Amino acid sequence: MSRPNTSIHGQWSSRWAFILAATGSAVGLGNIWKFPYITGENGGGAFVLVYLLCIACIGLPLMMAEIMIGRRGRQNPVNTLKSIIKEENKHAAWRYIAWIGLIAGFIILSYYSVIAGQAIAYMFRSFAGIFEGVTAQGAQSIYTTLTNDPERLLAWHTVFIVCTMTVVARGVQGGLEKLVKFIMPALVAILLILVGFAANTGDYFNQGFNFLFTPDFSKITGQGVLSAMGHAFFTLSLGMGAIMVYGSYLPKSTSILKVSIAISIADTAIALLAGMAIFPLVFANGLEVGAGPGLIFETLPIAFGHMAGGALFGGMFFLLLVFAAWSSAISLIEPAIAWLVENKQISRRRASVTAGFAVWLLGLLTVFSYNIGQGWILFGKTMFELLDYLTANIMLPLGGFFIAIFAGWVMSNNSTQEEFAIKSPIVYHGWLLLIRYVAPAAVIIIFLNAIGILA
Ligand code: TRP
Numbered sequence: 046m047s048r049p050n051t052s053i054h055g056q057w058s059s060r061w062a063f064i065l066a067a068t069g070s071a072v073g074l075g076n077i078w079k080f081p082y083i084t085g086e087n088g089g090g091a092f093v094l095v096y097l098l099c100i101a102c103i104g105l106p107l108m109m110a111e112i113m114i115g116r117r118g119r120q121n122p123v124n125t126l127k128s129i130i131k132e133e134n135k136h137a138a139w140r141y142i143a144w145i146g147l148i149a150g151f152i153i154l155s156y157y158s159v160i161a162g163q164a165i166a167y168m169f170r171s172f173a174g175i176f177e178g179v180t181a182q183g184a185q186s187i188y189t190t191l192t193n194d195p196e197r198l199l200a201w202h203t204v205f206i207v208c209t210m211t212v213v214a215r216g217v218q219g220g221l222e223k224l225v226k227f228i229m230p231a232l233v234a235i236l237l238i239l240v241g242f243a244a245n246t247g248d249y250f251n252q253g254f255n256f257l258f259t260p261d262f263s264k265i266t267g268q269g270v271l272s273a274m275g276h277a278f279f280t281l282s283l284g285m286g287a288i289m290v291y292g293s294y295l296p297k298s299t300s301i302l303k304v305s306i307a308i309s310i311a312d313t314a315i316a317l318l319a320g321m322a323i324f325p326l327v328f329a330n331g332l333e334v335g336a337g338p339g340l341i342f343e344t345l346p347i348a349f350g351h352m353a354g355g356a357l358f359g360g361m362f363f364l365l366l367v368f369a370a371w372s373s374a375i376s377l378i379e380p381a382i383a384w385l386v387e388n389k390q391i392s393r394r395r396a397s398v399t400a401g402f403a404v405w406l407l408g409l410l411t412v413f414s415y416n417i418g419q420g421w422i423l424f425g426k427t428m429f430e431l432l433d434y435l436t437a438n439i440m441l442p443l444g445g446f447f448i449a450i451f452a453g454w455v456m457s458n459n460s461t462q463e464e465f466a467i468k469s470p471i472v473y474h475g476w477l478l479l480i481r482y483v484a485p486a487a488v489i490i491i492f493l494n495a496i497g498i499l500a
Contacts (some may be wrong), residue, residue: 052119052217054217054393056217056294057495058218058222059220060304067226067231067288067291072369072373074161074164074371075316076280078338079261081319083130083413085267087265087266089257089260090256090257093320097236101257101486102282102483105306105309105479106480107284107484109302109476110449110452112295112301114339114451114456115289116284116292120293121383122146123388129456130455132460138239139451142444145447148440150286150377151377151381152407153377154209154374154404155404156404156411156429158209158408159202159376160372161205162202163198164366164367167342168364171346171356171362173355173356176355176359178351178358180347185343188342192416192444195416198415205370210378213397214394214397215393221379223376224371229372233315235361236315238367239265243325244325247457253323253325253328256334268494274453275442275494278441279307284440285380287380309461327345346359349362378404382400386412410429410432414428415429443488452480453477453480453484453485454481
């Protein structure tokens with residue numbers, strides 16, 4: 046079985062382009078919207094410490110595995126697994142792992158886009174000064190006015206899907222790479238400005254900093270540990286083949302260990318910086334840290350509405366959110382695009398239009414779950430909650446588990462060692478230990494929790 050030396054979709058122009066693209070995938074709504082609110086809900090420092098441990102012991106080895114598998118196969122995740130299975134002489138059923146991922150990415154993007162659309166709407170509202178002097182009640186009613194209107198939600202969802210598919214249609218170097226080269230520096234700049242702004246709140250900045258970095262172990266529950274682990278997967282884009290397909294465009298000579306460490310550190314740093322930008326504002330305005338998913342859309346506008354230059358800073362904040370979501374969205378659909386191009390022999394442009402339309406259509410479920418479809422309840426959840434639950438709590442952990450098993454047990458040590466080309470035997474065996482035992486065991490725990498057996 047001969048393996049291709051490059052992907053037919055082209056490859057990243059450099060190691061840095063890959064790091065930017067994978068970091069762009071990892072840094073998204075997960076870092077700026079979800080990380081602060083689950084940290085708030087789980088009492089701060091101790092939760093952050095557990096999350097960091099999960100990134101290092103589970104996320105990092107799994108990221109290395111996905112990149113390694115992708116680069117070895119050099120095709121979309123389905124064909125990549127097929128070719129490796131053939132090479133290793135293993136059972137053909139292993140290729141279904143890739144299918145779980147392709148479908149998960151598709152579903153995640155359908156609701157991710159609706160949330161990103163809300164961020165676009167908020168960006169314009171903020172720049173226009175709508176939040177000036179807003180009360181808690183006012184902020185809440187601005188949010189429900191947006192979400193109660195299916196036409197508005199649909200319009201912003203459409204805008205976001207079109208932006209995403211336009212980039213994807215232009216290909217690896219002409220689309221994905223160009224976008225992240227522009228967005229990632231802008232994102233870091235905006236974030237630093239916002240942290241700088243938060244630093245000016247004096248004592249509140251220290252309060253925010255201590256909330257994030259002073260662990261109080263009495264505040265962490267078993268449930269909190271589990272959600273820290275689950276979030277480590279989501280934030281690093283693991284478990285569905287997104288990083289795998291990005292790895293298939295990686296030049297041969299690049300050290301997988303080094304880029305994986307760089308991406309994990311960058312993703313973590315951005316989540317922590319987002320926390321440092323947000324918590325001081327929350328404390329300075331006497332807002333609730335444990336406000337939950339509404340922290341960004343219902344709470345922060347109150348803070349922006351009462352500070353000098355709030356319209357500008359608020360607008361920049363939501364622009365940051367839109368940028369981060371954009372560079373993640375392209376990675377959610379890229380596995381499906383690569384599959385369509387390779388297996389259905391259609392052009393990238395056609396593949397993008399087709400897949401984009403299908404995701405847009407599926408996104409209607411989430412759009413309507415806020416308004417006319419509020420009463421469409423299945424298993425006690427709205428359509429949006431159901432799709433989120435199905436993907437984040439079931440499909441990603443399942444995908445991550447099988448990818449770990451595939452890399453650690455199905456592939457031979459010769460193959461993985463050859464692809465990694467890690468010189469130190471201690472480092473290689475450390476990875477093997479984590480991917481064979483630690484990561485799968487942890488994923489089983491997350492999974493049991495997700496389906497309610499441990500909870
Ligand atoms: N990591 C992104 C975030 O934090 C979301 C994301 C992009 C993702 N690609 C993914 C999550 C693949 C899981 C799998 O928002």
